[in-house]
Amino acid sequence: MDFRLPANCCMPICSDWSDICGDEFICKEQYFDLGPICLSSCQFNPSLYCDSLFFELGVRFPPSLEKAVASRRAEFLAGRYLAKQMLQKDGNDDLKDFEVIVGPDRCPVWPNGVLGSITHSQNIAACVMAQLPCADYYLGIDAEKILTLETCQEIESSIVTSDEMMYMKEVGFSDEVALTLIFSAKESVFKALYSFIGQYFGFEEANLVKVDREKQILYFSLSPFLSNKSGIKKILNCQFSIQGEMVMTLVFDKVNS
Template identity: 35%
Template sequence: MDTLCSYPQDLTFTPQLPYAFYSCAFTNEYYTDSQFTTHKIDFPAKLNNAVTKRKAEFLAGRICAKHALQRINIEGVQILSGEDRAPIWPEGVKGSITHTQGIAIAMCARDTELKGLGIDVERFMGDEQEQKLQKQILHPEENSTFSSLSLTIANPLTLIFSAKESIYKALYSSVGKFFGFDAVKLINFTSNKLNFVIVEQLSTQLPVGKQITVRYQLSKHLVFTECEYK
């Protein structure tokens, strides 16, 4: 697999948000450092001592970002990483990159359209892992809504985890600092949306009580979430 990436066969959904999007599948065993050159992506010095898995994830994510940017007519831009490891998008663009176990996705848009964008893809956790992680991921006051959600889907905690990851990515550039999963709580949901409310003052523009919507889709093995902040 010289090109590293191929179409991900189990990614059976398409984005609900109307922004540029690209996805690929990748396999660590086919990775070589030379593929950075093949795809015209700079090899960052911080990856010099990284394991193959980390290098392959980074490259696959940047391949997706490159193609997503091309879809909004931006060519030849290298997506570097900041000290916080967040991707540095070109001026005038908001974007997000995600990957999990051989799947990478990127989405971007001109920032005249929005203030922040976050996406996340996850493979479903096992039932035992979901039980162990509930207290780390759930806000104490969202247990009731979470219980209702668990009656409608098989892996509710994986979905909540992914949704909160997307929220974090969408809001981070506006907040400018780390915030935890308990900064927001689930208040209601539909078959394709989760509605959260901010319960911790994040910024003057993101006060307690502001609501945030996350769109979600489920496939056989994956959950995909999208969050926009306008």
């Protein structure tokens, strides 16, 4: 697909809310029309969260959040708020009142004919959407705070192979950025392909085979299991953006292009 993930779509983590958001829960909303897809992102202030914000922002409070902590409720609200705003931007009366609920598998349920994906990390939320045949396209987005070196050492073996880390280091990424990018990219791959697979699958099912730092693209080969289930027989591209302590990754393409 001929588009690039905007460099400023991935906002840095906010450290001083008085300067950024004032007394607003949602702030610094951004909207990007990328041609085949649209992307929206925002910052939110978890310390200002209260349950009444769901009503104020026009988002239904789901039963699945009844026992959730406030920080989980805050990030859920920010993500669903962006999804609702994007559906309303479309101008389709059938979509403006649609509620992106939580499905039985805990994944967002989108309207027929709409592809979508939501992510949130720290005080950042983002949503990406496209009105395309869901059986013909795949779409996934993820944002992560760059992992600490200590965390990388603890989880590296469960996320990446030595070859994958080698590819990242060859183009100059530190261990922390390399592992975070691969982790985020594989999360985006999972979100993009889950509807085709219909079951959970591990990170080992997608393997990094090439890195283009200039174009900000990671290239993944899929295991025979994923390839056969999804119908995707090609190398899968994942775009990325790095801003401060945050990374964002995006997977989008046609199944057979």
